[in-house]
Amino acid sequence: MNAPLLDVRGIGKRFGGVHAVRDLSFRLEQGEILALLGPNGAGKTTAFNMIAGFFRPDGGEILFRGRDIARLRPWDICKAGIARTFQLSKPFADLTVVENLMVGGFARSSDTAAIRERAEEIADFLGMGRQADTEVQHLTAFDRRKLELGRALSTRPVLLLMDEVVAGATPAEGQEMVALVRRIRDRGITILIVEHVMKVVMALSERVIVMESGRLIADGAPKDVVSRPEVLKAYFGEQYAAARA
Ligand SMILES: Nc1ncnc2c1ncn2[C@@H]1O[C@H](COP(=O)(O)OP(=O)(O)OP(=O)(O)O)[C@@H](O)[C@H]1O
Numbered sequence: 001m002n003a004p005l006l007d008v009r010g011i012g013k014r015f016g017g018v019h020a021v022r023d024l025s026f027r028l029e030q031g032e033i034l035a036l037l038g039p040n041g042a043g044k045t046t047a048f049n050m051i052a053g054f055f056r057p058d059g060g061e062i063l064f065r066g067r068d069i070a071r072l073r074p075w076d077i078c079k080a081g082i083a084r085t086f087q088l089s090k091p092f093a094d095l096t097v098v099e100n101l102m103v104g105g106f107a108r109s110s111d112t113a114a115i116r117e118r119a120e121e122i123a124d125f126l127g128m129g130r131q132a133d134t135e136v137q138h139l140t141a142f143d144r145r146k147l148e149l150g151r152a153l154s155t156r157p158v159l160l161l162m163d164e165v166v167a168g169a170t171p172a173e174g175q176e177m178v179a180l181v182r183r184i185r186d187r188g189i190t191i192l193i194v195e196h197v198m199k200v201v202m203a204l205s206e207r208v209i210v211m212e213s214g215r216l217i218a219d220g221a222p223k224d225v226v227s228r229p230e231v232l233k234a235y236f237g238e239q240y241a242a243a244r245a
């Protein structure tokens with residue numbers, strides 16, 4: 001078997017007395033869409049931040065294409081081929097859609113004309129071609145979410161980390177996002193997605209992992225994992241899980 005694209009081995013992170021992530025290990029295969037689930041405060045965003053280089057793990061290794069990236073800076077991790085979206089997006093509000101999409105392009109090149117062309121391509125890919133020259137402050141919340149995704153794509157990632165990109169979306173917007181994520185994967189990009197909307201998780205991922213209180217508590221097919229007692233307990237509490245058993 002080939003080595004996995006991403007191999008997280010025993011990473012942990014403490015913030016003072018809070019053990020946000022404990023001994024977390026999982027693998028991600030090339031071409032997969034893997035969903036990371038867990039209740040609020042489970043450590044999902046902290047795990048993302050370690051993979052993307054925003055936090056240094058206290059211990060453990062993060063192998064990406066066989067190389068340990070656990071202590072690299074975000075910039076070098078981006079160059080290695082990992083991009084992430086932020087749970088709270090912070091686009092440049094007084095720049096246009098295309099200008100925002102150009103920023104990431106400079107991570108790989110300094111050819112402004114080529115970067116603009118690629119940014120326009122991404123705007124079209126997002127279905128935002130008509131808003132290419134709109135200032136971001138005039139976009140709807142959902143278009144900003146799509147732009148956040150586009151900004152990650154503009155760095156030409158091999159692996160894309162998506163943190164709750166459907167949060168606050170209408171059902172129709174959720175469907176549009178599902179279709180968009182599939183098209184991203186079809187372009188050969190591997191995806192790790194944190195998502196609370198189960199319909200979206202079920203539609204997108206063949207495999208899910210679940211965290212609770214910083215630990216990994218399940219890894220498997222979505223429909224199997226969501227009916228496991230330890231997962232029900234994590235989401236709904238002990239009594240609910242016992243009643244279902
Ligand atoms: N920078 C930080 N400083 C201190 N504590 C933090 C920091 N970031 C996260 N934490 C704590 O670590 C724990 C895990 O937080 P994290 O944001 O990773 O959870 P999450 O699974 O992403 O939750 P949510 O679903 O609410 O986004 C929480 O107790 C949180 O308060």
Ligand SMILES: [Mg+2]
Nearest residue numbers: 044045046087
């Ligand atoms: Mg989070």
